[in-house]
Amino acid sequence: DQQVKQNSPSLSVQEGRISILNCDYTNSMFDYFLWYKKYPAEGPTFLISISSIKDKNEDGRFTVFLNKSAKHLSLHIVPSQPGDSAVYFCAASANSGGGADGLTFGKGTHLIIQP
Amino acid sequence: DAGVIQSPRHEVTEMGQEVTLRCKLISGHNSLFWYRQTMMRGLELLIYFNNNVPIDDSGMPEDRFSAKMPNASFSTLKIQPSEPRDSAVYFCASSSGDRGRDTQYFGPGTRLTVL
Numbered sequence: 344d345q346q347v348k349q350n351s352p353s354l355s356v357q358e359g360r361i362s363i364l365n366c367d368y369t370n371s372m373f374d375y376f377l378w379y380k381k382y383p384a385e386g387p388t389f390l391i392s393i394s395s396i397k398d399k400n401e402d403g404r405f406t407v408f409l410n411k412s413a414k415h416l417s418l419h420i421v422p423s424q425p426g427d428s429a430v431y432f433c434a435a436s437a438n439s440g441g442g443a444d445g446l447t448f449g450k451g452t453h454l455i456i457q458p
Numbered sequence: 459d460a461g462v463i464q465s466p467r468h469e470v471t472e473m474g475q476e477v478t479l480r481c482k483l484i485s486g487h488n489s490l491f492w493y494r495q496t497m498m499r500g501l502e503l504l505i506y507f508n509n510n511v512p513i514d515d516s517g518m519p520e521d522r523f524s525a526k527m528p529n530a531s532f533s534t535l536k537i538q539p540s541e542p543r544d545s546a547v548y549f550c551a552s553s554s555g556d557r558g559r560d561t562q563y564f565g566p567g568t569r570l571t572v573l
Binding site: 386432444446 | 563566
């Protein structure tokens with residue numbers, strides 16, 4: 344049973360437009376959410392995160408929105424650039440009360456930016 | 459900083475053989491995570507350590523899998539005996555871990571093929 348779901352395996356967006364990647368979760372204990380970006384033959388790299396006490400976090404061209412009542416988050420990239428073409432993973436964690444916490448990942452969305 | 463280092467990058471072995479994957483943490487980090495990526499299940503957390511102590515190994519598939527941290531900067535993931543269904547990309551990640559929300563930095567992964 345997947346606790347973090349990314350229902351779109353792929354998404355194609357024109358360069359300069361907005362890319363919107365979606366993620367849903369089922370575990371009410373999750374209180375921290377992250378997006379990772381992955382290029383082929385490399386490990387995932389951290390992109391942006393959001394705590395459950397917020398509903399928006401922005402970093403340059405990247406904005407993450409959290410809707411706790413709907414258990415839904417989204418990543419907006421604007422404007423989209425060719426270098427943004429990669430697989431994007433949504434991840435979540437629940438605070439264990441001390442030390443680091445493991446992440447639960449979605450299956451990823453392959454974003455393709457077309458020139 | 460060289461980042462998280464994993465070896466080997468690729469491993470091809472025959473069913474029944476022992477496989478050892480290695481990971482060197484980023485200097486100063488004290489949390490270590492092992493993940494596995496497959497087409498069917500995506501990225502899954504196998505086990506993680508805080509300060510060399512295993513915290514959660516509920517993701518380890520079965521007793522054939524074992525992980526250790528012989529010292530604060532190094533970890534091994536061993537599969538004995540290996541089976542074709544263990545074929546996957548194995549990632550380790552490290553974080554400073556003290557606040558439970560520090561970014562996890564991933565290594566490049568080890569692609570394991572069991573024939």
